[in-house]
Amino acid sequence: MFDEISEKYTDVEYEAIDIEKYALGNTGIPYLWSFDSGKPGPHLMVCGIMHGNEIAGAVVLHRLLSENIQPLVGKLTLCFGNPKAYKRFDKKDPTSSRFVDQDINRVWGKELSDLSLTSYELTRARELSPIIETVDLMLDIHSMQASGPAVALLNDTPAALECAQGLSEVPFIITGKVPDPESLRLRDLPCFAKNNPKGAAIQIEAGQHWESETVENADRIVRQFLENYGLILPTSRKPKVAQKRLKTIQIIQQEGSDFHYMTDIQSGDFFAEAGSLIGMDGNKEIVTPVDNCYFIMPVHFRRFAGPCGRLAVEF
Numbered sequence: 001m002f003d004e005i006s007e008k009y010t011d012v013e014y015e016a017i018d019i020e021k022y023a024l025g026n027t028g029i030p031y032l033w034s035f036d037s038g039k040p041g042p043h044l045m046v047c048g049i050m051h052g053n054e055i056a057g058a059v060v061l062h063r064l065l066s067e068n069i070q071p072l073v074g075k076l077t078l079c080f081g082n083p084k085a086y087k088r089f090d091k092k093d094p095t096s097s098r099f100v101d102q103d104i105n106r107v108w109g110k111e112l113s114d115l116s117l118t119s120y121e122l123t124r125a126r127e128l129s130p131i132i133e134t135v136d137l138m139l140d141i142h143s144m145q146a147s148g149p150a151v152a153l154l155n156d157t158p159a160a161l162e163c164a165q166g167l168s169e170v171p172f173i174i175t176g177k178v179p180d181p182e183s184l185r186l187r188d189l190p191c192f193a194k195n196n197p198k199g200a201a202i203q204i205e206a207g208q209h210w211e212s213e214t215v216e217n218a219d220r221i222v223r224q225f226l227e228n229y230g231l232i233l234p235t236s237r238k239p240k241v242a243q244k245r246l247k248t249i250q251i252i253q254q255e256g257s258d259f260h261y262m263t264d265i266q267s268g269d270f271f272a273e274a275g276s277l278i279g280m281d282g283n284k285e286i287v288t289p290v291d292n293c294y295f296i297m298p299v300h301f302r303r304f305a306g307p308c309g310r311l312a313v314e315f
């Protein structure tokens with residue numbers, strides 16, 4: 001639901017760029033571009049717009065392609081993940097274009113091989129899957145409803161941790177799978193974990209969906225990712241921020257239609273005491289379960305019941 005706090009998070013500060021000129025790709029797969037240096041090195045992938053309302057990734061991919069980027073070593077693949085949903089984005093109704101049929105970031109498990117299941121997102125995932133399986137390291141650009149600093153979501157593997165720790169402007173690293181019954185996310189694919197000890201996939205939540213600064217955050221993070229593995233030349237950087245490694249201890253679930261926060265809560269907000277009142281779900285109080293909690297990626301409005309953010313602690 002929308003209230004006075006959540007309404008402000010529907011302001012769109014920048015334009016969703018036209019991606020039609022990237023439709024053909026150069027791989028035989030629509031909206032997928034790949035460049036091989038011809039020299040030894042890792043295969044890196046940068047993916048954006050897996051969710052059609054998270055438009056910052058399209059701007060970053062557009063910038064890289066407009067610069068005719070070519071990797072110095074290894075291979076670079078750039079992917080516009082869910083172009084059909086993205087093309088439905090409307091500044092006047094920015095929340096409605098997340099997907100066409102289903103969330104493409106929840107279909108990377110057994111659904112891929114079950115051909116009795118059909119949807120636009122499953123078709124797109126099956127189209128991309130053979131290329132993704134050749135990737136060593138992936139950076140998947142996302143954004144979030146609330147304002148706040150960047151968050152890296154990843155599996156607890158040495159390669160993924162090394163990758164995330166090399167991103168100097170990302171203060172929060174959350175490892176492990178989200179404890180919910182939903183299907184695999186892209187970052188959970190075996191090719192980025194147990195099947196490839198050097199493989200890693202980082203899901204970056206670069207900032208609030210439609211704040212212009214989110215584009216710049218994502219751009220800097222992507223370029224540093226490419227720099228760290230030698231694909232582009234290094235540039236000057238801001239001083240490294242202190243990073244906190246967190247684990248999720250609770251997913252906040254909206255159950256009714258009258259869910260709201262008590263304040264304009266932002267991603268990364270800290271609650272020192274257990275029992276701190278965060279919000280209300282009808283007559284039910286939403287409180288912190290333990291001391292020293294961070295609230296990560298709060299959802300300020302939903303069209304239906306579901307997860308509304310995660311509480312996490314350092315470890």
